[in-house]
Amino acid sequence: MAQIALSQIEKRYGNVEVLRDINLTIQDGEFVVLVGPSGCGKSTLLRTIAGLELASAGDIHIGERLMNDVAPRDRDISMVFQSYALYPHLTVARNMGFSLEVQKRPKAEIEEKVKRAAQILSLSHLLDRRPKELSGGQRQRVAMGRAIVRQPQVFLFDEPLSNLDAQLRGQMRVEIKKLHQQMNNTIVYVTHDQVEAMTLADRIVVLNHGVIQQVGTPLELYDTPANQFVASFIGSPAMNFIPGRVTAAGVDVGAQQCLPANPGWSSALQGREVIYGIRPENIALAESGDDAALPFTVSLIEPTGLSELIHGSLFGHNLMIYSTRRSGAQPGDVIGVTPDAPRAMLFDASNQRRL
Template identity: 60%
Template sequence: MAEVLLSGIQKRFGAVPVIHGLDLHIHDGEFVALVGPSGCGKSTLLRMIAGLEAVSHGRIRIGARDVTDLDPKDRDIAMVFQNYALYPHMTVAANMGFSLEHRGRPKAEIAERVRWAADILGLAQLLDRHPRQLSGGQRQRVAMGRAIVRDPQVFLFDEPLSNLDAKLRIVMRGEIKGLHQRLKTTTVYVTHDQVEAMTMADRIVVLNAGRVEQVGSPLELFDRPANQFVAGFIGSPAMNFVPGRCTPRGFEAADALLPMPADAFAAHAGRDAVCGIRPEHFEFCDPGQGVAAQVQVVEPLGSETQLGLRLGAAQVVALFHERLAIAPGDVLHLRPKTGAVHLFDPATGMRIDAA
């Protein structure tokens, strides 16, 4: 295990900058997820840590060593790809032990390490099979087994679950998290799925256009997003954004008035802002205590109900953890839950804190 330190990392493809002077400290034994939209640079950053992409500027340290100019094989890392990258002509055991065999390790040691990894991952009964005889989840476990037999200082995962169906992704999320809790190996995990990041990571790094927008624990990013980009990216369904103005009576948005605690944003009265409310942070209220919202779409989700609403001139989504007998066209009276409103500057997108 080892810490990973990125200092002033830049990456250019020709004259096009992709990563812009990025600094990041990943602690020993930590599970860090890199998230962001497609093209934000997260996979490129992971490949630079792995040594598969050259660094244009800056330094990378793994443990006590500067690995910026080292080949991938000399960095003591193991990488798991989204396409598994298994050798089709080799058995599961041969795939898992290939890297150790390539390094000239004794056969007895290779067999012992393969059995150890297979027991951890539930592959002991599959060691004689070939990849074509395995399900997608089993292939991904083999790819993980090939990584852990090496006992590296750092695991690197590049969207390893993107090729699996929704149900299997949930299962594999738990397996990867359980593996990290057992081995305590420093892990860097790239995903475009913020739910994966929220459920698995100790800390999340939110990237946008090659820059870090915010770094923090899943709950820190959920409860106190630094800006509108992070607020909209973290959380599912996504946060609602309603432009308007802070007033002593509440948040005024076109022809709707969202009630807020009188002293919450008193210092910002008269200021234009964007109000952010998560779908699960609406609550029902009496007509005189909230705002009227007309139901546009009803989505029953079993134990939950998701509603598409017209709130004044804005379209919003509300999520209630109960079954509701509501139909399109119904008018509801809602208000944000106390302490659940976020305000952002409309020009910069940065968070506006309460006075």
């Protein structure tokens, strides 16, 4: 286990800047998830930590050691990729212990470490099988076991669940979380799936265009996003955004229509051009006869059994509502809704920072 310290990391390919001024400290034993859209630089940052990419500027420390010029094999890390990359002709046991065979470790030591990793990952009954005889989830666990037997200071995961179906992804998230609780190693995990980020991380690092947008616990990012990008990326379904202008009555969204104000907003914001943000779960279906309800025109209903996603428009602006009540509405219906004003957020219209 070890702390990772990144100081002013930059990465360029010619004139293309992929990472810019990355400063981040990952504590010993911490589970940190790098998240962001495709092309944001998260995998490049992970590969730079691993030494598979060389930083154009800045310093990388793992523990007390400066890693800038240290080869990947000497950084005391293990990496799990999106591709399982298992040797098809070797058994599960030999796949897991192969790196130790290359290091010419004693056979008894290899067997003991493979056995321990197999117990952690519930693979003990599969040690004599070959990869073609395994399911996708089992293969990914073998890839994780191969990383575990090396007993590294740091685990690096690069979108390891992307090739699995939805049910297996859920199961593997549990396995990875249990693995961290049992071993308490430092883990850096890359994903574009914000649900994985929210459920796995001690802290989340949100990246966009090679720049860190915000670092915090999952609930910090959900409840207090630094800007509109973080607010839109963290949370499923995504936050609703409506442009408007702050008035004494609320947020004027055009045609003399207002959305209710958050009581905590400062009067100094009046007259400011803003983006009104509210999460789908913070818009309730109104009871009949509620005079304060706003008219919402339904365009599409997505039933999930437990809940409904209701698409439509409010004052001409597209909106989505998440409701655990069954509305009984049909496309074209106009229903009453009530935004939870204290949970609404304002973002500056010019720079997208949360106000």
